[in-house]
Amino acid sequence: MPRTLSDGPTAREAPAVRAAGPSALPLTAYRTAIALDDPVVRPTPTPTDASPGQLDAYVRTALNLLSTDAAVPRLGLRADTLRDLADADATTARRVLRALLTVRPPGPLSADAHDAVDAVLDLERRLRTTVDVRQLPTVAEEFPGSTHQAAEHLTLWRGDITTLAVDAIVNAANSALLGCFQPLHPCVDNAIHSAAGPRLRDDCHTVITLQGASEPTGTAKITRGHHLPAAHVLHTVGPVIHGRPAPDDAEALAAAYRACLDLAAEVESIRTLAFCSVSTGVFGYPRSEAAPLALRTVSDWLVDHPGRLDRVVLNVFEPEDESVYRRALSETPTG
Structure with missing residues (x-):
């Protein structure tokens, strides 16, 4: 977890919206x-006994399924490069997945990719205290x-x-x-x-x-x-x-x-x-x-x-x- 948890920067890459009107949406x-x-x-069931090894496998699956996502070039990567990074060490693979989801604009993932990402996040939640x-x-x-x-x-x-x-x-x-x-x-x-x-x-x-x-x-x-x-x-x-x-x-x-x-x-x-x-x-x-x-x-x-x-x-x-x-x-x- 990073040292500084404070306000986020202005989302420079977020889709533009016009200036706010006189009142916010109720x-x-x-x-x-x-x-x-x-x-x-949580559509994808995950093992009852969560382990870091299971998490690593889910991360690699998610990266492979996301290799053709339109957000990949935002990280300066290609589909084959992302697939190679899926086979990197566990820490690197997880950082790449987090970075990819960070730069990805809103919009649906494929059903398989959504299930894979959900599996990663659900298992991470259960592994954290x-x-x-x-x-x-x-x-x-x-x-x-x-x-x-x-x-x-x-x-x-x-x-x-x-x-x-x-x-x-x-x-x-x-x-x-x-x-x-x-x-x-x-x-x-x-x-x-x-x-x-x-x-x-x-x-x-x-x-x-x-x-x-x-x-x-x-x-x-x-x-x-x-x-x-x-x-x-x-x-x-x-x-x-x-x-x-x-x-x-x-x-x-x-x-x-x-x-x-x-x-x-x-x-x-x-x-x-x-x-x-x-x-x-x-x-x-x-x-x-x-x-x-x-x-x-x-x-x-x-x-x-x-x-x-x-x-x-x-x-x-x-x-x-x-x-x-x-x-x-x-x-x-x-x-």
Whole structure:
């Protein structure tokens, strides 16, 4: 897993969409189109006893089936070269498959290729150690005597958000909403799409096509999580900062957090939610200012909506990000 899990870059290779209109598409307008409430179907059965050796075999099968895919030239490769790489060492073969799926635009794979990719991703999910969000300590438990509002429903956790067994995770998306198109880029957008698989990009494409516009800053959309342990993914666009944040930037970042919480509340099955650190990566929002803002915004929402969510996790990946949140938790009084 890459060291930096922060906002993804602007998807330079994503299909272009026109500027957003005055309002974003409501959930009711796309919920059925992406089968949001249907269970994720995993069409290819995988062995009960998962092993790295089985995963390697699935990766090689997937690469061979994808060798004629139109996305192969985007990596500067030919079909025969991709087939040769399928026989390379396991680490190289998996990196090539991940890179190919990263640069591949939305659109259907052949049935055999989809089954092969699903088999890889399903087995990877089962080989990873997942973290049950309900087993993590709350702020109230980890910070005894904390007077922070909603401390009993908040958790600060450092780790890989793609391993969280939670009802929904938040992805720091770009306005194209299709994920990061840079192979192996160390951003959370890329990590989430890589773990979830190409069906996630297809869902996002369906949503953004129905909207007919790029995703406005401070809003959110929701999809299923597919091969993630999280059942759903909330995709939000935070502000891009050049220099110091202005008051409008702070409001846009707070709006992104509120949009995710409001949208999660529309889906009855969502009781637990994990946020990544929105806008603090390449989008440039200073961590020292984003953390207390996120805490205030999430806490205020939980207080205003008692009982709607059981747990909200504030997820960080780097030790310095954790330190910023710990400082904010010790300094932020109740509202």
